[in-house]
Amino acid sequence: MRVDVLTLFPGMLEGFLSESMLGRAREAKLLEINVHNTRDWATDKHRTTDDRPFGGGAGMVMKCEPICAAIEALQSPGCRRIYLTPDGVPFTTAKAEELSKQQHLILLSGHYEGIDQRIRDTVIDEEISIGDYVLTNGTLAAAVVIDALARFIPGVLGEEKSLTSESFTRNLLDFPNYTRPAVYRGLSVPEVLLQGNHGEIEKWRHAQQLEKTAKFRPDLLKKQP
Structure with a gap:
């Protein structure tokens, strides 16, 4: 291009x-x-x-x-x-x-x-x-x-699948992300992310997206099916 x-x-x-x-x-x-x-x-x-x-x-x-x-x-x-x-x-x-x-x-x-x-x-x-x-x-x-x-040009992003879950791709804001350590200054990573159940993780992430979008960008929810 x-x-x-x-x-x-x-x-x-x-x-x-x-x-x-x-x-x-x-x-x-x-x-x-x-x-x-x-x-x-x-x-x-x-x-x-x-x-x-x-x-x-x-x-x-x-x-x-x-x-x-x-x-x-x-x-x-x-x-x-x-x-x-x-x-x-x-x-x-x-x-x-x-x-x-x-x-x-x-x-x-x-x-x-x-x-x-x-x-x-x-x-x-x-x-x-x-x-x-x-x-x-x-x-x-x-x-x-x-x-x-x-970011949409093939080969530019190292992790192509990140395009499918980031903010605004589905008219929703992004979900919270965490990395190591599991506990930092008394704050723990949500337990669902530590259990390895990918189905439950996806449900949790989607719920977090809906909650965050409703709080900060409720206008985007009107575009949801």
Whole structure:
């Protein structure tokens, strides 16, 4: 899978993409990630990527010319062109899994007061938000999307079955996890986990998921069969 990221701040991704799971996935050629500076497609001597908004208002708006030129230079047949923006569609586990099946993604990171609407109208296929808050720019949002979808690419995770039980996979939060020692500072691991009865363990874990979801995210329970 190939991912191209367009951003004004490519340095924000350098360490993130070279560490841990993503770094190993890139070394194993499971995931190709290319980070591009949007200014490379600006044609004036100052490499300008923004201008004042028509109609007035605070802040600057990213210009059509460099972004459209960049996307058109990078795109391939059938690729998905995505703009990371707070007013996009909420990002979910299901969306991450869907995107992981694409051959090529282009992720556009916005900045300032956003991008010219004509970019969104002509060279963007989908708009995604990672939450109801505003970041200084969309580069971190692009990183979140990459990290989440990478976990669904075969071979990236060492323990593939972990995908089936983690938070949000079935619209439930995760169950509590424990490891050795069995007793720490007077707190014991639940007895059911020590008995080796896998059927009872699964029942306990599911009950814990329901209880935790009801307490912290009752909205998710409405999506349960």
